[in-house]
Amino acid sequence: MWSRLLNEPRAQNNEFIEILSKKGISVEKGVQTVIIGSQNGRGKNTDPTAMLSLASRLRYVMPNHLQIEKSPHELVLILSSHGQEKMDNTAWLSVVEKIISQNAGYVMAIGPTVNKVYDVPESYKIAGNCLALWQDAPGSPILRYDEMLAELAMIDGVGSMSASLLIDRVLGEFNETGPLNSLYETAVTISKMNDINEAALQLHVHPNTIRYRLRRIMEITGMNLSSPRDCRIFSQAVFFKEMRDVLRKS
Known part of the structure; x- marks a missing residue:
């Protein structure tokens, strides 16, 4: 059975x-x-x-x-x-x-x-x-x-249940076109650049705005993007989401 x-x-x-x-x-x-x-x-x-x-x-x-x-x-x-x-x-x-x-x-x-x-x-x-x-x-x-979702998703791949769980866990509170769009954009940018000043230049805002948004992101998701591990996990979740979206459109 x-x-x-x-x-x-x-x-x-x-x-x-x-x-x-x-x-x-x-x-x-x-x-x-x-x-x-x-x-x-x-x-x-x-x-x-x-x-x-x-x-x-x-x-x-x-x-x-x-x-x-x-x-x-x-x-x-x-x-x-x-x-x-x-x-x-x-x-x-x-x-x-x-x-x-x-x-x-x-x-x-x-x-x-x-x-x-x-x-x-x-x-x-x-x-x-x-x-x-x-x-x-x-x-x-x-x-x-x-x-262990970040590690599991790497083992199982983009279309796996563990990848979907990672995306939901990390990005579930965000809506790219909704009221949290600026936070999502900031989170994606900081996860790629890992530098507040560079992220501020990229987004055309003051560094203090980035710091405020990072605090809000932590309140909403529990992810501390000042932490290398959390930053890596967030970046990984974004990657899996983008790849999943590509696969769904193909």
Whole structure:
């Protein structure tokens, strides 16, 4: 069933929907894919009983979920993202983080919420890429896709779900032709030039106007374009948006 869904995501998957329904999970209301993997790397031998023991401990604190034992080193969970949770999202995640931290050698990656069956494989793919990124630069044992969108979009490409999520997250508050147009224009300019005075010359405004707009941009989006990382992420989101627009017109 799981292999068929991954290989033919747009085929009729009534069996998968029915199994989820029996678990109290509605795809239409939103599901997330979570991967619990070994820190030794996906595909490497680990103790399968240890993985199952960990899953058993998590069962009582996580939202309604379907457990898929993909391999001895990788456990896939399909979680309910709407209602019927035993705890609210923040509470269960903090408990899970504590449990994972107590089990050295394991890491958990959380994919985005989707509400179409054919998008479940994409959520799984994004969670898997979170694991791959973690193995390149280990950190927290809980990997949240929304904290890694810039890196995920680079892996998945322009037409991917992660690129769309990055665009929505960074640029969602802007409208190029609306009242925030001047802020968007300023943000794009500063992300390319990374210099307030040069941006002011380019936009024919005073540098203090640029500084004011940067403060407004931070208030609206949370992006601090004085930070090299945020500036890079914003520039990346703009690039993906421009490329997506080109592809849609072609």
